[in-house]
Amino acid sequence: MPVSAVDCIQPALQHTRAQLFTRFRFGQWSRLALVGILAAELHVGGCSFGNFGQFAQRTRNPDMEFLPSSRLPFGFPPFDPAHISGHIGQFLGLIVAGILAVMVLSVVFLYFNSVFRFILFDSVVRRECSISEGWQKWRRASGRFFLWQIVFQYSVGIFVLVLVGVPLALAFASGWMTDIKQHVGRLILGVFLLVGFLIVFALTTVVVHALAKDFLVPIMALEGLDFADGWHRLLAMMRREKGRFAVYLLLKFVLSIAAGILFSIIAIIPLLFVVVPGVVAVLAGKAAGMGWSVTTISLAIILGSVLLFLLIYLVALVCVPATVFFPAYAMYFLTSRYPNLDALLNPPPPTPPPAPELPPLPEPIG
Numbered sequence: 001m002p003v004s005a006v007d008c009i010q011p012a013l014q015h016t017r018a019q020l021f022t023r024f025r026f027g028q029w030s031r032l033a034l035v036g037i038l039a040a041e042l043h044v045g046g047c048s049f050g051n052f053g054q055f056a057q058r059t060r061n062p063d064m065e066f067l068p069s070s071r072l073p074f075g076f077p078p079f080d081p082a083h084i085s086g087h088i089g090q091f092l093g094l095i096v097a098g099i100l101a102v103m104v105l106s107v108v109f110l111y112f113n114s115v116f117r118f119i120l121f122d123s124v125v126r127r128e129c130s131i132s133e134g135w136q137k138w139r140r141a142s143g144r145f146f147l148w149q150i151v152f153q154y155s156v157g158i159f160v161l162v163l164v165g166v167p168l169a170l171a172f173a174s175g176w177m178t179d180i181k182q183h184v185g186r187l188i189l190g191v192f193l194l195v196g197f198l199i200v201f202a203l204t205t206v207v208v209h210a211l212a213k214d215f216l217v218p219i220m221a222l223e224g225l226d227f228a229d230g231w232h233r234l235l236a237m238m239r240r241e242k243g244r245f246a247v248y249l250l251l252k253f254v255l256s257i258a259a260g261i262l263f264s265i266i267a268i269i270p271l272l273f274v275v276v277p278g279v280v281a282v283l284a285g286k287a288a289g290m291g292w293s294v295t296t297i298s299l300a301i302i303l304g305s306v307l308l309f310l311l312i313y314l315v316a317l318v319c320v321p322a323t324v325f326f327p328a329y330a331m332y333f334l335t336s337r338y339p340n341l342d343a344l345l346n347p348p349p350p351t352p353p354p355a356p357e358l359p360p361l362p363e364p365i366g
Contacts, residue, residue, distance in 0.1 A: 003332070003333070003335075003336045004244060004247065005244065005247045005248035005251045005252075005333055006247075006251065008329055008332040008333045009255075009329065011328075011332045012325055012326075012328040012329035012332050013325065015124070015127075015324070015325075015328040015332070016321055016324045016325045016328060018127065019124070019127040019324055020320065020321060020324060028128070028129050029317060029320050030317065031123075031129040031130075031131055032120075032123065032129050032320045032323055032324065033313060033316040033317040033319075033320055033323075034131070034313070034316070035116050035119055035120050035123060035129060035131065035323070036120070036316045036319060036320065036323035037312060037313070037316045038109075038112045038113060038115075038116035039113060039116040039117045039119070039120045039323075040113055041120060041322075041323045041326065041327070042315065042316055042319050042322075042323070043256055043259040043260055043263055043319060043322040043323075043326065044260060044263045044264050044267050044315055044319055044322075107150075110146065110149050110150065110153070111142075111146050113149070114142040114143070114145045114146035114149055115134075115135060115138060115139065115142040115146075117142070117145065117213055117217050118134065118138035118141055118142045118145070118217060118221055119131060119134035119135065119138060120323070120327055121217050121218060121221055121327060121331075122134050122137065122138065122221070123324075124324055124327045124328050124331065125331065125341075125344050125345065138221065141220055141221055141224065144220060144225075144226045144227055145212075145216070145217060145220060145227060147227065148212070148216075148227035152208070152209070152212075156205055159201065160198075160201070163194070163197060163198065163201065164194070164198075167190060167194055171187070171190065207249060210249065210252070211234065211238075211249075214252075214327075214330035214334075215234050215237075215330065215334055216230050216231065216234055218330075218331065218334060218338070218341055219233050219234055219338070222338075222340040222341060222344075223340065237337050237338070241337070248333055252326070252329070252330075255326075255329070256326075259322045259325075259326075263318065263319045263322055266318050266319075267315045267318060267319070269318070270311060270314030270315055270317070270318060271311065271315075273314065274307050274310055274311040274314065275307075275311075277307075278303070278304070278307050281303065331345060332345070
């Protein structure tokens with residue numbers, strides 16, 4: 001009989017304990033941390049950096065301003081708004097180039113995310129993480145999943161533009177925006193309806209993405225299907241058990257909140273390990289009389305980037321148990337509904353060797 005979402009928690013915990021804690025292997029943890037980052041399977045949240053801007057304003061020192069142009073290295077001039085307005089074309093070109101670079105990097109990361117989603121699935125099933133072997137093994141299947149992610153992301157973006165743009169266009173065409181005072185009630189009602197539609201659409205997007213990474217990936221991996229056939233197979237399963245899949249999604253949401261709180265507390269340790277040396281370096285530079293110049297700003301950006309990447313990796317390292325638990329939880333829920341996955345997670349016991357044949361008894365004498 002198909003198991004419920006509650007019944008899958010204990011097997012997933014046992015799977016996580018057997019893979020990570022029965023025999024501790026730092027190499028496995030380090031590789032799973034990298035896989036968790038690229039597969040977007042980090043369950044940590046609650047961190048807030050909202051006070052950073054206030055801290056910067058309180059600690060602003062007039063002596064730490066830009067140096068005069070005669071003291072700046074490489075002859076860079078000081079900040080001048082007129083200089084920016086005179087080169088607005090160049091700045092617009094830099095902005096466009098930055099937007100294009102972000103788009104290209106997002107597509108590249110989406111491809112890596114697709115590949116490492118399959119590597120994470122394989123690592124949890126086999127209880128062994130091998131990035132190079134997984135890259136060769138799942139490159140073709142992950143390409144099909146990458147195509148689905150591209151279609152899904154662009155569809156979401158187009159739908160949001162239509163959902164927001166059409167009401168705004170209608171409001172401008174009806175004159176609501178030109179004479180706001182006479183249309184306050186209609187505008188408030190329209191805003192409430194628009195926000196409600198956006199919330200429903202956001203929840204639908206989150207549910208579809210969760211179903212894809214939890215269930216579509218195993219189906220595509222084990223049967224070599226494209227994303228259309230994989231969705232057809234998954235939706236056929238869900239039609240028979242709509243209630244149990246809904247309970248699974250709700251319970252996973254609750255477990256994700258609990259894991260986010262727990263691992264946010266644990267992540268304080270690597271946060272202090274990274275932030276304290278950075279603060280010490282800033283205070284040492286200030287005590288040495290260093291001011292903000294092009295050189296010091298460049299060094300601060302480089303050092304901050306290195307510390308940020310180190311912090312992300314260390315946080316992923318302490319979140320490895322959650323990185324393994326949630327895919328295992330999804331797989332144990334799918335196992336009783338999908339025989340191909342059940343054969344991998346619960347292989348049949350090996351058949352005992354046949355008993356050796358006894359030699360024939362000698363013939364009686366006389």
